[in-house]
Amino acid sequence: MVNYVLAAGAWLGAWAWDEVVPLLRTAGHGAYPLTLSGLADKRGVPAGQQTHVEDIVGEVDRLGLDDVVLVGHSYSGIPVGQAAERIGERLRHVIFVDSDVPVDGESFVSRWPDFRPAVEASMAENEGFWAPPPPAEFAGHGLTDEQIERIVGSVTPHPGATLTEPAELAGPLAELPATYIKCVLDGPELIPVEAEILSSEKWRLVELETGHWPMLSAPDELARILLDAAER
Template structure:
């Protein structure tokens, strides 16, 4: 008869064998050491019209280096498009990411936000700054308290902001979600191998998320180690991202970098982007 004592003894033997094996003792560089490989946790937040799917190649590169990667999809987008509703706002998406952090018990992780995702990670950082090791804005919105996705960036007149809002509402004829732009608008050439993949996966984006002002009573990401990456070949038309790069490059609290690719760097330059993230 197999007793509890036998089971404990067998488990101890198996554990000892695994810990003593060369494979377990290899470090991230492939060198043998007496310690298990140290992992960094990455939480990657996508932008408008995208989903967690867009990080496929970057996540694979980070995981190959031994890191742990989370690529959640925001409510109403990607594989969660069936949840689309007029009530989905910016706070919904902030709460999505806060839930990922809570239920995966994330600590000392690197938080990355692309494009509209910059709004989301700013709201997240305001709530859980003590859990974040480094925050990365990838060609992303960088709002101040009270700003919206359309008002963040360089100062503009009320008439210009009203015109921008009218254009966005035109993309959402039912007042719920904005139709996606074609991939070439995001810097993905038509002959790029990822063009059709991106075109197939993009979904309408909840309009309310771009009109809601963000509340940053604790200063958002201010005071955290921060990096801004600007994608400048080509620059996304009519965006605030070049302006944010210029501003952050003058601030000693920031590390500011450029990446010679289009806006969707995770698709057009995944290896270069992965190298940058691993360097953090």
């Protein structure tokens, strides 16, 4: 038995894992979806990036978990990667689901210079929050109309400080046992940071034929990959 702690990406909460969690539990494992501060049912809680790191570490501590598999989707790969380092021997594996990975001293927005002005403009217009995207942005990702409707009806603005605060790493991320899941409908190419780190013998790349929100578009396939990674 292993224990999965799952954090979804920007604008999302624990609800995003509703179809994946039962599959992990049916396989005999613990599965703990986590809403990060400032989002979904924790909307209104002040949050920076290090708050999100502490959310994840705190959940592992609160539940007294060992043999932990941390799962970070999209933005949440940044705090998950930092938390993986901080939980030490309790970590079994870390899984990045079509996600960013933390780079010491870099923030989410500093990693995306072409994208940064749009994010910062959204934050300026929304009292420091990154507004959720319109429904059209979810097209082409393998989602049904009903799934897109569910996402659009459930997302909440994302706390801007989590996007601008830099990551803090004590050691090389490549030394952690990790799997990177690339969702090919979101673009088949890895960005240079991920491509470089995947040269580590401790990291493995898995491609998934779906879009950026696989917990909704391909929950069965995603669960199989998560279960396989825990055996490594």
